[in-house]
Amino acid sequence: MTAPKKLYVKTYGCQMNVYDSERMAEALGQQGYVETTDMAEADMILLNTCHIREKAAEKVYSELGRLKPLREAKPDLKIGVAGCVAQAEGAEIMARQPMVNLVVGPQAYHRLPAMMEAVDRGETALDTDFPEEDKFLHLPAGRKPARGPTAFLTVQEGCDKFCAFCVVPYTRGAEVSRPVDRLMREARDLVERGVREITLLGQNVNAYHGQGPDGEWGLARLIREMAGIDGLDRIRFTTSHPNDMDDDLIAAFGDCEALMPYLHLPVQSGSDRILKRMNRSHTAESYLTLIERLRAARPDLLLSGDFIVGFPEETDEDFQATLDLIEAARYGAAYTFKYSPRPGTPAAERPQVPDAIADDRLQRLQALITRQQRAAQEAMVGKETTVLFEKPGRMAGQMVGKSEHLHAVHVDGPETLKGRIARVRIIEAGPNSLGGVLA
Numbered sequence: 195m196t197a198p199k200k201l202y203v204k205t206y207g208c209q210m211n212v213y214d215s216e217r218m219a220e221a222l223g224q225q226g227y228v229e230t231t232d233m234a235e236a237d238m239i240l241l242n243t244c245h246i247r248e249k250a251a252e253k254v255y256s257e258l259g260r261l262k263p264l265r266e267a268k269p270d271l272k273i274g275v276a277g278c279v280a281q282a283e284g285a286e287i288m289a290r291q292p293m294v295n296l297v298v299g300p301q302a303y304h305r306l307p308a309m310m311e312a313v314d315r316g317e318t319a320l321d322t323d324f325p326e327e328d329k330f331l332h333l334p335a336g337r338k339p340a341r342g343p344t345a346f347l348t349v350q351e352g353c354d355k356f357c358a359f360c361v362v363p364y365t366r367g368a369e370v371s372r373p374v375d376r377l378m379r380e381a382r383d384l385v386e387r388g389v390r391e392i393t394l395l396g397q398n399v400n401a402y403h404g405q406g407p408d409g410e411w412g413l414a415r416l417i418r419e420m421a422g423i424d425g426l427d428r429i430r431f432t433t434s435h436p437n438d439m440d441d442d443l444i445a446a447f448g449d450c451e452a453l454m455p456y457l458h459l460p461v462q463s464g465s466d467r468i469l470k471r472m473n474r475s476h477t478a479e480s481y482l483t484l485i486e487r488l489r490a491a492r493p494d495l496l497l498s499g500d501f502i503v504g505f506p507e508e509t510d511e512d513f514q515a516t517l518d519l520i521e522a523a524r525y526g527a528a529y530t531f532k533y534s535p536r537p538g539t540p541a542a543e544r545p546q547v548p549d550a551i552a553d554d555r556l557q558r559l560q561a562l563i564t565r566q567q568r569a570a571q572e573a574m575v576g577k578e579t580t581v582l583f584e585k586p587g588r589m590a591g592q593m594v595g596k597s598e599h600l601h602a603v604h605v606d607g608p609e610t611l612k613g614r615i616a617r618v619r620i621i622e623a624g625p626n627s628l629g630g631v632l633a
């Protein structure tokens with residue numbers, strides 16, 4: 195019997211890439227590959243790349259450069275590049291790094307087995323198409339036990355919004371929603387494999403409009419249907435656009451018990467002038483009104499956001515408006531970025547804010563967010579919450595899991611807590627996690 199070939203997947207960027215990596219590993223499983231966490235023993239290395247961060251392509255080329263000695267020591271080693279950098283750079287990757295055997299864009303993963311057959315014949319394989327067929331229908335469903343009690347499930351891909359700073363509409367293509375029956379099957383399958391919490395993913399997840407048995411379903415209806423799956427206790431979704439937060443979805447935070455009280459709702463700026471230049475098509479006021487409605491439906495909702503500081507032409511007044519919005523909205527978490535131009539996006543061509551000014555604004559914004567985050571964590575002390583335990587903690591005898599509000603929580607408890615949901619009383623708040631006791 196021949197030994198299985200080993201696959202090492204390195205994932206960069208967002209949760210959607212984590213999900214995609216798992217599905218690609220399953221697709222390559224059909225070619226006889228089993229995953230390894232040891233790069234040195236791999237027969238194939240697949241880099242699943244992300245184009246969101248600054249100089250993303252250069253970082254991929256550096257990573258490929260670091261793989262050179264491995265390939266020299268092991269000439270049969272296959273190297274593949276997937277994800278958004280693969281989509282954006284295409285054949286350029288193979289031209290600059292001839293040791294790469296395969297380049298596959300995010301919409302062509304289901305063609306991986308055929309591409310690998312070509313690679314095994316000694317050819318190179320490149321596919322950055324946006325094919326008509328739904329790639330997910332052609333990817334194998336997972337059969338292994340789940341990696342833990344939480345899982346991601348991509349329900350929607352792509353984006354039609356064209357924010358002036360973002361490459362997603364170019365690398366992931368137009369919005370596509372997966373059909374309800376397929377998602378329900380996949381969700382049930384995950385639960386049978388031990389999953390108790392599913393995070394529904396999409397670049398614009400609340401724009402979901404998948405085909406249901408009686409017409410198109412929105413995200414709220416899909417969540418309510420999934421909440422009926424026996425054994426599925428928690429549902430989350432990310433990432434959302436304020437303009438797609440419809441009445442039914444707002445109501446679901448109040449009446450759907452399985453929908454957790456945590457929402458990542460990027461606003462990017464608090465200045466209407468900048469929001470317009472970003473092509474965000476909402477205002478600071480409409481965003482704050484939306485937050486009020488969400489908190490009316492679910493008073494303990496923990497809000498998370500995304501902010502870009504130093505967007506082209508951002509003035510001190512614009513930046514102050516962002517700080518004012520943060521004060522008003524009260525965030526429990528946020529991702530903060532200094533603007534950096536992405537080639538091919540409209541904002542890349544506009545007058546840039548000097549680095550020193552943008553750095554200073556970023557620091558001030560991060561200080562405010564950190565204060566709010568701490569306040570949200572300290573407000574939990576003395577309260578009871580449920581925690582889904584995922585793994586042992588760093589200290590002996592400790593277990594760690596996530597609260598309803600997505601706070602990491604550690605308690606003293608047995609390993610048998612793994613995969614279970616238990617009530618916990620929070621007794622302390624640290625900078626990055628909460629400490630509690632089983633209630």
Ligand code: SF4
Nearest residue numbers: 353355356357360362
């Ligand atoms: S809505 Fe999000 S994914 Fe779409 S263009 Fe804007 S930032 Fe990018």
